[in-house]
Amino acid sequence: MELKSLVDQPGKLPTIPKVVQQLMASFNSEEVSAHEIAQQIAADPALTAKVLRLANSAFFHASRTIGTVDDALRMLGFIMVRNLVLGNGMVAAFKSSRGMDLQQFWRHTLYTAVAARWLAMHAGINGEDNGDAVFTVGMMHGIGQLQLHAVAPAAVAPLDKQCNVLDAGRAEQEKAAWGFHYADVSAELATIWHFPDALVTALRSVPDPLGAGRLDRAAAWVHLGAWAARVTVLSLEDEAALATYPAAVGKKLGVDPAWMPVLVKHAPDKAERAMPSLTELAAGLDAMLE
Known part of the structure; x- marks a missing residue:
């Protein structure tokens, strides 16, 4: 078994949800804005609901209820919101x-x-x-x-x-x-x-x-x-x-x-x-x- 053979064809790669792909692209983009990310997440109602559920969890000890993706980005930070989407996407992909x-x-x-x-x-x-x-x-x-x-x-x-x-x-x-x-x-x-x-x-x-x-x-x-x-x-x-x-x-x-x-x-x-x-x-x- 060779390392490259595990990822050398599109059919061998996991299917990543579109919004997660967009979030992945943001890793290397210096121009992407928090507002753009919020729009991408908000376009997926199920993902939005999951992100808000996670953002309001005991893990973050939020001082008030986080009601929108924009709120989540402001209170948790871009990296952590991206982590929530990325983690959710990886679980779905595999x-x-x-x-x-x-x-x-x-x-x-x-x-x-x-x-x-x-x-x-x-x-x-x-x-x-x-x-x-x-x-x-x-x-x-x-x-x-x-x-x-x-x-x-x-x-x-x-x-x-x-x-x-x-x-x-x-x-x-x-x-x-x-x-x-x-x-x-x-x-x-x-x-x-x-x-x-x-x-x-x-x-x-x-x-x-x-x-x-x-x-x-x-x-x-x-x-x-x-x-x-x-x-x-x-x-x-x-x-x-x-x-x-x-x-x-x-x-x-x-x-x-x-x-x-x-x-x-x-x-x-x-x-x-x-x-x-x-x-x-x-x-x-x-x-x-x-």
Whole structure:
């Protein structure tokens, strides 16, 4: 199996809703206005209703009811509204991926995105780490896994029997088997969709954010977020969670281990520094997965 063969024909690419395609185009456009984006979303009543439902969720703690897409853009910001549309579009595009537990996969993806955003906002460098942009990487990082299962299910099936797609060592096993991993496929899709180079690089680097010789910070936050999501979604015991914690990445980012109680059980006095549970952190955003 070759990487290019997974995306080399239009028929192999997921069907992306038109408004999501327009939002994707905005990644590289410096001229697009918030008003244009609002009009594009508002032209789809079902999507508008979903965006407003998400915008009014507990996740955003809005001070007042958000009643229009324009309101959502003003109060949440362009990047976050685009994230809501993009996430919703990706879920719709990959409705069937043989051999995968899609509900588990998307919950892990959402939890990764919210955990990575929380980390970037609470432990990141002001002006360098953008939590909403990190959320984008988190929501997109696993789409290559979906593409693999949609286009080459027979080739992926033997590996699925050995290793859960969410397992910490999955990317390494894929690399050994095929010469590339799911994140390379994610990056290929992002390239075809004309995403910015920085986002493509981050997606490719998520499994190993230190591997390129320099730290890719967005990929590193998502890498840590994916670990936290894995602990929750796969209900890992403390021993397994500790054994798979990417300590080198956390250290490079300068993250206080107190962000996850399992890492500092000996220091209950640090509880106030801990990230909220992922169920609480993602409150209301699970509507994106419907």
